[in-house]
Amino acid sequence: MNKDNEKLLKRYELICRNKGLTVESIKAFCKSDLPLFMRFIDDKPLVEVNHIDVEDFFDYCINERSNGDQAISRKFAALNSFFRTMIKKDYLDMKNPLDKLDKIKVRKKVRGHLTEEEVHRLMDYIENKKDYRGAALVALFYSSGCRLSEIWQQDRNSLDFEKRQFKVIGKGEKERMVIFSEDAKQKIFRYLDSRKDDHNALFVSRGNRRYSKKSIQDYVKKTSRAAGIEKNMHPHIFRHSIAMNLLAKGYPLEYIQLLLGHENISTTQVYAHGNIQDIQSKIDEFHKS
Helix, strand or coil, X not given: CCHHHHXXXXXXXXHHHHHCCCHHHHHHHHHHHHHHHHHHHCCCCHHHCCHHHHHHHHHHHHHCCCCCHHHHHHHHHHHHHHHXXXXXXXXXXXXXXXXXXXXXXCCCCCXXXXXXXXXXXXXXXXXXXXXXXXXXXXXXXXXXXXXXXXXXXXXXXXXXCCCCEEEEECHHHCEEEEECXXXXXHHHHHHHHHCCCCCCECCECCCCCECCHHXXXXXXXXXXXXXXXXXXXXXXXXXXXXXXXXXXCCCCHXXXXXXXXXXXCCCCCCCCCCCHHHHHHHHHHHHHC
8 A cells, every 4th residue: 555545544534533433434434445445546646546546446346346236335435535525624635536426326125024923933932942131132122123232232220121211322323212112121121130140231141241242143143043034134133123013014104213213214204203202102012912
């Protein structure tokens, strides 16, 4: 990598940190996408880069690295943000080469989800194994619609069991309140009562450490396969599943939007007004059915 280009990349990373970008975004842009582009252009100074270089880079990523739409779209965003920022701050005296390129269109994929019958089959398998941790984990994932990182970060004292609510820090470091079912509450109580440790984490490993994200992913995949579910299983599928199953039963999209913490629902472009308490009784009815 060109030494001057490397210095500019480090400067840009500092700018990103000062702007408050998430650790995940900085890692994706400054440790992956941008270094890959700079290695691709080799010794060519960034100030001499043009739109043809960028087009060639995308062609390389598609044909040599087998990148899909989403990966290319992220690389487009990374390069566009980098050049726009560094030009604006006078670190680069040039025109943004991305201005001559069309934004990458991401084709929407149909997201996999579990039917209610499959959720019950999975839970029955876990219950038959007397796997209290697994039952609490799956019930909390499914009823709250939370992401993996949002469940992983919870401690014993994070959950308000009376209101059946807890706070998460989600995408973009945004805080929101989420809810969980009475069934999940009882399963969590049972799991916590079975523990002999005093670890603060809500879910712990057999070695009494916070249950890692990778271990949770492996658990979901392995246990689902053992339960006879052959879909591509990962923790995020529970988030898709609760949304799809609520939709199938006719629950308003506004409820689902609030449950998942979306600012917008792309399929409806409907902005939901209200607060989390408004939907709790309706969601409870769903979990009792």
